[in-house]
Amino acid sequence: MNASADLSLLVKALAQLHEALQLWHTEPAGSVLKLHLCSAIIHSSEVTYALSVRLLRSVLAERAEAAIIDLSFNDLLRKAADAGLVAAPEMWRQWNELRDSISHTHDESKATEVAAGVERFAGAAVELVGVLEKNLGH
Numbered sequence: 001m002n003a004s005a006d007l008s009l010l011v012k013a014l015a016q017l018h019e020a021l022q023l024w025h026t027e028p029a030g031s032v033l034k035l036h037l038c039s040a041i042i043h044s045s046e047v048t049y050a051l052s053v054r055l056l057r058s059v060l061a062e063r064a065e066a067a068i069i070d071l072s073f074n075d076l077l078r079k080a081a082d083a084g085l086v087a088a089p090e091m092w093r094q095w096n097e098l099r100d101s102i103s104h105t106h107d108e109s110k111a112t113e114v115a116a117g118v119e120r121f122a123g124a125a126v127e128l129v130g131v132l133e134k135n136l137g138h
Contacts, residue, residue: 003058007132010051014125017044021119035108038115042102045118048125049099055132056080085131088124095121 024037053076060079061068071079073096077089086092098117101110 003055003062003132003136006051006055006058007129007136010048010055010125010132011129013044013047013051014122014129017041017048017118017122017125020044021115021122024115035111038111041115041118042111045121046099046102048122049095052125052128055128056085059083059085059132059135085128085135086124087127091121091124095124 020037020040024034024041027034027037053073056076057068057071060076060083063083064079068076068079074093077086077092080086081089098114098121102114
């Protein structure tokens with residue numbers, strides 16, 4: 001898949017994430033639907049994150065002579081920040097840590113904590129979309 005197609009998928013995933021977050025906030029506490037929306041937020045954040053990282057690798061690979069595919073996550077963020085693609089690499093590191101805790105979301109309170117944390121990082125994905133649109137000529 002090419003970067004433009006991935007960007008289109010990222011925009012859709014991000015829209016779904018924002019929609020799930022909005023619905024989650026409007027749903028009353030204790031509602032059965034609230035827990036399902038929490039799951040939707042977590043799923044949408046996983047897709048958004050995966051597409052974001054894939055796009056970062058793709059755009060950097062197009063620009064570089066060095067192998068980007070084999071870079072560690074921290075090195076990828078460093079290169080992305082140096083290239084002006086990511087303004088706050090530490091935010092992406094935190095998102096990565098939060099993402100690692102998703103495997104423990106069978107616990108309702110942990111799932112709610114993760115869903116609330118995802119909201120902080122959605123803005124970083126929105127910023128990335130804006131930068132990538134400029135870089136990919138959209």
